[in-house]
Amino acid sequence: MKSELFSLDVTEWDGLFQTNDRLKAVMRELADVKYALDQSAIVAITDRRGTILYANEQFCKISGYAAEELIGQDHRILNSGLHPKEFFAEMWATIGSGRIWRGEVRNRAKDGSYYWVDTTIVPFLDEDGKSYQYVSIRNDISGRKQMEEELKRSEEKYRLITENTTDLISVVDREGHFLYLSPSHEAVLGCKTGQVGSSLLPWIVEDDREIMSEAIQHAFSSRKSRQIEYRLCTAARQEIWVETTINPVITAAGTVRKLVLVSRDVTERKKSEQTIHHLAYHDTLTDLPNRRLFVQYLSKELSQAKRVGSKLAVLFLDLDRLKDINDAWGHDVGDLILIEAAKRLKGCIRNHDMVARLGGDEFTIVLTSVSGKEEVESIVHRLQSLLQKPLVLAGQTFTLSMSIGIALYPQDGVEADDLLKRADTALYVVKSRGRNSYEFFDPTMEAKTLERILMENELRKAINQGHFDIYYQPKTDLATGKLTGMEALVRWIHPELGVIPPNRFIPIAEETGMIIELGEWILRQACRQNKEWQNEGFPPLKVSVNLSARQLHQKNLTEVIETILKETGLEPKWLELEITESILVKLDEAIDTLQAVRQSGVQISIDDFGTGYNSFSYIKHLPIDTIKIDSSFIQDIHQNQESQAIVKAIVTIAESLNLNVIAEGVELLDQVAALSENGCDQGQGYLFSKPLPTKDFKQYLQTVHHYGEKPIGIN
Structure with missing residues (x-):
């Protein structure tokens, strides 16, 4: 119950x-x-x-x-x-x-x-x-027991971790005294745990001890974890970097009783970070500071100069003709030249100055605490002198030179960007005047630079819209006055500025690469027009078209020429390509390209011959048909025996190589007489005719065709 x-x-x-x-x-x-x-x-x-x-x-x-x-x-x-x-x-x-x-x-x-x-x-x-x-x-x-079991497992797990991990695990009090040390300290510090001592601080590199002392006190006062990096010195006196996480152990009352330190050897990581940092701020080829580090340094020095009222100079340097060297002997040689140039530049500057490589063939230098232009010029002269010492690489002797633009603080600008821009502007002026020199910035230069930028924009527009025309200048037999050929010369017909001569826009087209498209247009127009005149009954004439350096190094140049000849119907024998000897730097490649062109039936002419120091040495290797004597030898040939001797030597060589010879820039009958006496039988110049627009040259052809020949000196 x-x-x-x-x-x-x-x-x-x-x-x-x-x-x-x-x-x-x-x-x-x-x-x-x-x-x-x-x-x-x-x-x-x-x-x-x-x-x-x-x-x-x-x-x-x-x-x-x-x-x-x-x-x-x-x-x-x-x-x-x-x-x-x-x-x-x-x-x-x-x-x-x-x-x-x-x-x-x-x-x-x-x-x-x-x-x-x-x-x-x-x-x-x-x-x-x-x-x-x-x-x-x-x-x-059940919940509590599960937590207890998990805690028990965790404690066992953490015991296993602390006893077997490569990390350094320790427990310290407020004074940094050890309460516990994991066995891993032995391997890292290189001694038994019993020999470590009572405190961590003596093992820390002296300069870094304050970091640890401050971090310990901060952890006790803030009750928050913290991560720091410092260097330990092992028993073998080797410094290693460690990253330590400091974790406070908080009591039920909310106070910090002790700290658990988990440290990890990060020496390799620090080395990698330092390497990455170095790569981020240095040029990989020359190991010079790069643009980023240079601008930072320049900004810092400008701030210093403003505080103390000192002056400084910014130099923008361009290694002359590096592209030609790369084309002729390869980029490996070009890189060695850049490395040597960097060493020489660095050897010329003072300890508190900086030289940097911005990329390619461009270098910059900041000269701090200079007294004025005279001191800067003295350093520049030293730079030029050291750079021009012969350098032997790959069995070749090179003589280096640099174009240098200079901007001064404070007169040329007070900000880093302004000084760099104006030094670059001065550099552009040097390069436009022939390189291997230096210029200080002048305010008038900016107007010229702006003009150049505007010209480049207008040129690009003109190519897209076809604002060009071809002018033709006759080539004449000096003895008979008979027309032997014509040279096609491009003119820019600007809708507002009128006719712009090629010396103002061809260099820009070369630099920007627009010459490829423009050159192909000129070639096509000249071939088409020549074929039209033939179809109209005029006697066939050879038309000469100038070929730029960029065009010569086109991989598909031969295919382009063959396509144009096929499109226009002009036979190859009525086309001649004129190249200047200055573009024949990479001789082997040039020979291969010219040989392929010549095999198609197109003739090759060397323009401005005699102006290069190596003219006579390479002429026998080139697949050419005609030599054009530079006008600089013609202008005083009737008065200067040296010019006569040079012309005679050129004619003699041409005859021995079975080449044609034509003189450029003929303006006087006395020049014709001197040329004839020295064996040159063809000429081109204002004595016969200036370059004529297409319709005017057609009238010229009609006159010649009517009379059979044109008297010399009558246009």
Whole structure:
């Protein structure tokens, strides 16, 4: 009967004891307790053999069993085999003696999962003081036990980590004294942990000790983690970089009790960072500072100059004709020349100055604390002198030179960008005047630079819109006055500025690469026009077209020429290409290209012959048909015996090589006489005709055709 009381609900208890008000009140209180337990605790009742007599709703919920599945079952259905035998023996001994037992029990739910309960077992005693039933009141502690297990596993894991990691793990107090040292200190520091000493600070490089001392105090005061980098000095006196994370251990009261230091050797990383930093701020070929570092240095020196009122100079330098060297002997030789130039430049400047390479053949120098132009010029002369010393590479002797533009602080600008821009402007002026010199910036230069930029923009527009015309200048037999050919010369017909001569825009077209498109247009127009005049009945004439350096090095030059000849219908023998000897730097490649062109039937002429120092040495190797004597030898040939001797020598060589000879720039009859005396039988110049527009040259052809020949000196 006693065991059934806990199975009655409140209504049944009321009916049972409604005749005794006092008993009714007591039993209602018991019912309230039972209800509370049912809602908050896991309650079960067993008999003294452990058979389950009652299980509340919470018990059923956590175990996964229905009440009817539990009633009558032995309690071991829940925990059989989950605890040692000694565990249950102690529990039964306690409750069997009438005492309350408390402990933590691991149970198995119906679905096989496990859960933990904090258990209190209260024995019910009969009149003889013997236990006949047991009430177990349990609370679910699975979450807590899981955390404890995880913590235990974590502690074991961290113990394994600290004992086996290559990182340095230590615990220190506020003074930096060691409370714990991981074994990894032995390998890194090169000594046994017992020899490390009581403090980390003595192992830190002296200059970095303040970093660690300040970081320790900061961690204690701020209670926040911090990461620092510093250098350790090993037992072998070798410096290594370490990265340390400082983690404060905070007590329940919120104070920092100690610090955990996790340090890692980052020496290789620091080396890599330093290498990357160096590469980011230095030129990889010459190891000179690059533009980024140069501008930073210049800005810093400008700030210093402003504070103390000193002067400085910015030099923009361009190594002359590096492209020609690369084309002739390859980029490997060009790179060696750049390296040598960098060494020479660096050797000329003072310790507090800087030389940098901006890229390609461009260098910059900042000269700090200069007294004025005279001192800058003195340094520039020293630079030029050292650079011009012969350099032997790959069996060749090179003489280096540089064009230099100079801007001065403060008169030419107070900002880094302004000084660099104006030094570059001065450099452009030097290059336009023939290179291998220097110029100080002058305000008038900016107007010329602007003019050049505008000219470049207009030229690009003119090419797109076809604002060009071809002028023709005749070539004449000096003895008979007979027309022997014509040279096609391009003119820019600007809609507002009128006719612009080629010496103003051809150099710009060369620099920008626009000469490729323009040159192809000139060649096509000249061939088309020559074929039209032939179709109109004029005697066939050879038309000469100038070929630029860029065009000569076109990979598909031969194909372009053949295509144009096919399109226009002009036979190859009526086309002559004129090249200047100055573009024949990469001789082998030039010979191959010219040979291919010549094999197609097109003739080749050397223009401005005699102006290059190497003219006579390479002429025998070139596949050419005609030599054009430069006008500089013609203008005084009737008065100057040296000019006559040069012309005679050229004619003699040409005859021995079976080449034609024509003189350029003929303006006087006396010049014609001198040329004839020295064996030159063809000429071209204003004496015969200036270059004529297409329609005017057609009239010229008609006149020649009508008379059969044209008297010399009459246009």
